[in-house]
Amino acid sequence: MLAGGGAAALILGPLRYLADKWLTSKFNQRLEQFKHAQQVEMENLRFKINSLFDRTTKLHQREFEVVPTAWALLVECKNQVSALITALQQYPDLDRMTGPQLDEFLEGSFLAKWQRDEIKATAKKADYYIKAVFFHRASEARAACREQHVYVLKNGIFMPSDMKEKFDKISDLIWKALVEHEINSSEHVIPRLTVARDALAKEGEPLMKSLEAAIHGALWEGNVSSLKSAS
Numbered sequence: 001m002l003a004g005g006g007a008a009a010l011i012l013g014p015l016r017y018l019a020d021k022w023l024t025s026k027f028n029q030r031l032e033q034f035k036h037a038q039q040v041e042m043e044n045l046r047f048k049i050n051s052l053f054d055r056t057t058k059l060h061q062r063e064f065e066v067v068p069t070a071w072a073l074l075v076e077c078k079n080q081v082s083a084l085i086t087a088l089q090q091y092p093d094l095d096r097m098t099g100p101q102l103d104e105f106l107e108g109s110f111l112a113k114w115q116r117d118e119i120k121a122t123a124k125k126a127d128y129y130i131k132a133v134f135f136h137r138a139s140e141a142r143a144a145c146r147e148q149h150v151y152v153l154k155n156g157i158f159m160p161s162d163m164k165e166k167f168d169k170i171s172d173l174i175w176k177a178l179v180e181h182e183i184n185s186s187e188h189v190i191p192r193l194t195v196a197r198d199a200l201a202k203e204g205e206p207l208m209k210s211l212e213a214a215i216h217g218a219l220w221e222g223n224v225s226s227l228k229s230a231s
């Protein structure tokens with residue numbers, strides 16, 4: 001019996017060793033597979049995070065480029081329209097100028113040569129000039145407002161939605177005030193229409209201040225927050 005038990009031990013010993021070795025090999029193999037899968041998952045996650053961060057960074061960069069330009073165009077548009085529609089307008093009295101004074105003034109003006117010739121020939125030089133000035137300034141104001149509107153239309157996707165909404169509201173108020181003033185001047189409306197002009201003064205100014213504060217916060221306070229988080 002002892003001999004038989006010794007023989008069994010001699011047989012089972014190597015078998016147990018081989019079994020342990022096989023199990024260890026399988027365990028290590030599975031462990032390596034698990035580590036590899038984890039590594040692949042981590043790399044995929046890192047790639048997604050880097051891609052998201054890169055996209056976010058590029059969007060913020062475009063926002064920092066677009067918003068100041070849109071603001072500058074809006075201010076220019078509003079200033080031109082406000083100067084045009086104000087009740088107080090000053091013009092030089094061309095009817096009181098001498099011939100040489102008139103020539104020198106017209107030479108430095110925006111008027112085309114044919115307009116300068118016409119104004120010299122007419123008896124009511126001041127009236128002619130005032131009308132020409134109006135159409136010239138109205139055309140410039142229209143061009144400024146159109147440039148601002150088209151710019152926001154093309155680049156508004158890079159703005160926060162509430163900020164773009166303010167741009168659109170102010171732009172609409174400015175445009176309506178300009179159109180109203182053109183109707184008053186071209187159609188000689190009496191009494192003059194003032195609804196759009198009053199709305200621009202009443203609603204436009206608070207909106208401009210609100211938009212300016214929002215832009216300042218986005219460009220400066222947001223930038224400071226980014227610097228703090230980076231440090």
